[in-house]
Amino acid sequence: MNDNLLVIGYGNTLRSDDGVGARVAEAVANLGLPGVGTHACTQLTPELADLVSKASAVIFVDVAAEGPVAHPILRRLEPAESSRVFSHSADPPTLLALARDVYGRAPEAWCLLVPAENIGFGEELSPIARRGLKEAVRKIRDLQRKRGFGPAAIPPFANH
């Protein structure tokens, strides 16, 4: 296991604000924070469970789809009861459950939901999502400092 924080940002970058999670992961990667690995992707796929199980802690960064929010929301996540996946993509609790059931360990985890207002076709973020992106990166930095994640080996396919 690596003593690291893993940031998984996901969403479709061709769907405007829907891709803000992936863009947060890219922004964090560019900072080169010690002890922080990142993975940007369109969808959460089951094999990520392997990577998740090797991290000390994981933050899943996604667009806030539940309704309008002013600022990014950081919430604790628990593994789902079942690790059964129904399609080629999974949600964070199921991915944590897969990490637990298949690889024997589900790390401490959070979801970070970033405000959004437009998920139409396009590659630009709305002003709300742009602001949310910066705040989300700040929250990740705060968590990294507060929890003392330090230099460590980054998982093999992080920082993509």
Place this chain on the structure above:
Amino acid sequence: MAKRIVIDPVTRIEGHAKISIFLDDAGQVADAQFHVVEFRGFEKFCEGRPYSEMPGITARICGICPVSHLLASARAGDAIMAVAIPPAADKLRRLMNLGQILQSHALSFFNLSAPDFLLGWDTPPAERNVFGLIAAHPELARAGIRLRQFGQEIIEILGGKKIHPAWGVPGGVRSALTEEGRDRIRAWLPEAFATVATGFELFRRTLETHREEAFIFGNFPSLFMGLVAADGTWEHHGGKLRFTDSSGSVIADHIDPADYLEYIGESVQKDSYLKSPYFKALGLPGGMYRVGPLARLNVCERMGVPRADAELRLFRQQGHGAVTSSFLYHQARLIEMLAAVELIERGLEDPDLFSRDLRAEAGVNSPRGVGASEAPRGTLFHDYTVDRDGLLKKVNLIVATGQNNLAMNRTVAQIARHFVRGDQIPEPMLNRIEHGIRCYDPCLSCSTHAFGQMALEVRLIGPDGSVRREVTRE
């Protein structure tokens, strides 16, 4: 008066599907529809863009099958340039496509479908969830994920990233295989063969205990379509289109994918964004055809590699002419995984994979280009029309899930007929319908990423439109 049962998998924003089962006055299933409320504005979004950007853009449509879009798009670009790509580029694209087929099939079989094989469909939902099968058989799930990782590693070694590689380009590819990359791929082969063998063992046991499912899960006559090589061998990238019927007879052959519009019509289904293609000469409903692993094995004459050919012979014993049960998509998927591993092993020794001649250069020489490639779930078409500057004027994408749409409807109806009685919606029916759809391994997420696990909402709607019964399974 007709009634309607609606099964609505709740997903996020767009890109979700629901199932309606129509009952007749006697409470018997008359028909079923698999609605996809996916937003198809992507084709419009691409207009005005340079065709050369399309492989990179279309690979971002979907996080599930980006490589398939990448390769079909690159082929459409080849056609616009009117070039023959270097042999090395063709071989490298094939290697990447084999990696894509392998990784997708591995997840479909070992992680999505195997739990149903082992647990059956009659177990109560609470038990299905609480006593997670994956927790009970972690080695199977791990093996499936490892096999998927092998396929993804091939993609990563070639393209530099597992998802969305901007590696395939009109005219060829950007980079060759390295010796280090070849050695990494080679090191995976023994484990990959062993995992596929485990899959065959599991499915043989499954067939012994699931004869009813093999009989009713989408078992009906239809046409089948797929690419085949010039000599009729299984093909996944390149080749010509072939249609066969359920007796195994070839009804159209040697079709240049660029001429697909002469053979394939597209009907539009009410309440669904998913177009439903059919074989034009037979119209509807006779022109319904299936694509994907089952179809590819029905249209080809051989796999072209020994172990997969031996499995193909066993597979064909289950049909009279063609194999017509969609439950056997799973077995077809295993055979394709085996063929992929064999072809990867054989291809790795080819010196062309390390060539520096990787890309043909040309401008716009044709106003239209069509690229077809076999995606894991079936034939994928990219059809571009460009202006003199290579900017896209029109884009048409035909995806595999759309081509299987009519067959999925029929599969749902066939399963439901065995279980729906009057207003009752038995839980095992939901499990079976869910699996019936899973046989096709549909990809519904080409617009945005799905959120949340599939929940099933079942509504029984009376003739006046009121909801008479509603069952939601989280």
